Structure formats: C-alpha cells, structure tokens
C-alpha cells in the first residue's frame with residue numbers, strides 16, 4: 170500500500186505531481202448508499218456520530234464501495250456546537266435547527282471554548298479508522314460564517330437576511346461571534362488531526378451569499394484564524410464554499426492549500442483566478458450524476474481537459490452527493506478519472 174504521504178490525494182493537496190488524479194466526493198457517506206440508509210433505520214444521526222464503531226463503519230462504507238482516494242470523517246458541522254451545549258437538532262429533510270436562535274450580544278454567553286474532553290468519540294473514531302483505512306482521512310468542520318448562519322437563522326436559510334442584519338447592524342457582536350466560532354472550529358479540527366487525520370476541509374458552504382468586500386471585512390479574518398491555528402500541525406487544508414466564484418482568491422488568502430470550486434466556474438478559469446501556487450478541488454455538478462452516463466462522461470472529460478494535467482487537482486463534485494444518486498454512477502466516475510487522469 171502507498172504510505173499516506175505519497176498518496177495521490179496528499180500529493181495533489183501539496184500541488185505536487187501524482188501518478189493519477191485523486192478523487193473523492195463531498196457527502197460520499199450518507200443517504201445515497203443503501204448500507205447507510207439501513208444503519209440509519211436503527212440509529213439516529215447523533216447516535217452514529219457519537220458511537221465510534223458506527224461512525225467508523227459509515228466513514229468506511231463509501232471507501233469500500235466507490236474506490237475513492239480519501240475518506241472523510243463522518244460527523245456534521247453542528248457537532249462541536251452540540252458538544253458545548255447549544256440546543257441543536259438535525260431535523261429529517263430540513264437540516265440543523267437551533268432553538269432559540271442567536272440574535273443578540275447576550276446570546277454569546279451560550280458559547281464556550283471546546284475542550285477535547287467534550288468530544289471523546291472523535292479521537293476514538295479516528296483511531297479505529299487508522300487501523301482500517303489505506304487512504305488518507307480528511308477531518309472537517311464548518312467555517313465561522315456558515316456556523317453563524319445556522320445559529321442566527323435558527324436553521325437553513327435562502328437569504329441569510331437575519332445573519333446579514335446582525336453582521337451590518339451589530340458589527341462588534343458579529344466579530345465576537347465569529348471569533349468564538351473560529352476558536353471552536355479550530356479546536357475541533359485539532360482533535361481530529363492530533364488523533365491522526367491527514368488533511369482538513371473547512372466547509373464555508375454558504376459564504377457565497379456575500380460579495381468580496383463584505384467577505385474580506387466580516388468573514389475572512391475569522392476563517393484565517395482557523396487556518397493559522399492549525400499551521401503548527403503541518404497537514405494540508407482545503408477551503409470550500411458554494412457560489413464562491415468571486416471569492417476564490419480571498420478564500421486562498423485565508424490560508425488554505427486547496428480551494429474547492431463549484432460547477433459555476435470552469436476549473437481552468439478558477440485556476441487562473443487562484444494562481445499557480447494553489448491546488449483546486451472540484452467541480453462536477455452533483456445534478457449531472459442523475460443524467461445518462463454519456464452526459465456524465467462528457468462532463469468528467471471536460472473537467473479533466475480544462476485542468477490539462479496540471480498538478481494540484483483533486484477531482485470532486487462542486488457540492489455534496491445528492492441523496493437520489495445511484496452509487497454505481499459514482500463508482501464509474503472514480504474509475505473514469507483514474508483511467509484518464
């Protein structure tokens with residue numbers, strides 16, 4: 170087996186040549202897999218996350234079935250918030266719901282720093298995985314803006330109106346909130362890396378709701394704090410968001426080695442915006458996976474052609490696997506990327 174440091178995934182994170190283009194899928198564990206759905210019939214989401222044997226099993230499921238080049242630790246972005254006592258529920262078909270939402274400076278008292286002892290199951294899950302995996306393990310967390318959006322909205326949102334109202338209306342409270350979240354996120358990622366994760370991904374899924382000036386002023390400092398806080402650990406970092414075409418260079422400035430790109434920006438254009446020193450991850454539209462194979466194949470080939478064999482490309486979707494995706498299609502994508510790249 171390849172040792173993790175020479176694995177195609179970690180070489181690509183470092184922008185170095187590899188003998189193939191590595192591929193994994195955001196949300197590769199989860200509802201697209203029948204074996205996951207079977208387990209979910211018996212266990213709640215947080216039960217799986219907090220039971221190391223179950224969390225490790227769910228992390229392994231896509232690695233076995235799909236032949237991907239990296240595993241992603243099974244958890245959710247709201248887990249560290251729940252671990253410090255925030256009342257968060259994962260509502261089926263909705264997502265995280267926080268009751269009551271965060272709306273004023275007084276709500277800051279509901280956050281406290283995360284200690285490793287708050288998440289004992291994390292290190293134990295990673296330990297089990299290290300014994301089973303032959304590909305690198307990616308640790309992950311939600312970025313301060315995306316976490317703040319759930320706290321302030323109280324759940325998923327389309328407009329982020331209340332989040333922005335707090336950001337523009339009470340900038341001091343906003344800065345304190347993002348700084349507290351940066352500490353929590355950084356501590357949560359540190360636990361995963363110290364237990365043995367080989368890379369981290371920071372999900373700022375909803376940062377694309379902001380233009381570049383506001384991103385730079387209100388969000389970038391807190392995300393940079395997260396990456397700075399991990400620098401001594403020496404593992405590569407990936408920074409991802411949806412609809413972030415205009416933010417790509419700023420997301421690299423925050424301190425990541427790899428920037429995730431959604432399907433709205435062609436990968437060659439993204440590379441131009443980011444410059445030669447930054448690796449990229451992406452960027453097949455997850456909806457394409459529901460199309461006939463000839464369409465999927467053409468899109469995969471187009472992405473690889475646009476990257477033109479430059480080192481530092483990790484093939485992925487532009488956002489998470491849709492639950493109705495046929496896992497056989499994902500397997501065929503992995504095989505095609507490996508054959509072509």
Ligand code: 1CP
Pocket residue numbers: 194195196197198199200209214241242243244245246247259261262263264265309324325326372374489
């Ligand atoms: O009952 C279930 O099975 C619930 C579905 C589910 C799953 C499988 C949720 C609720 N979370 C998860 C696990 C999860 N969440 C993983 C591990 C799976 C993998 O990647 O292999 C990861 C990486 C996440 C990260 C996550 N959670 C993000 C960032 C990634 C992204 O999709 O942008 C976000 C925004 C969340 C919040 C969340 N949790 C769950 C849902 C349905 C949502 C999204 C809600 C929304 O649209 O706002």
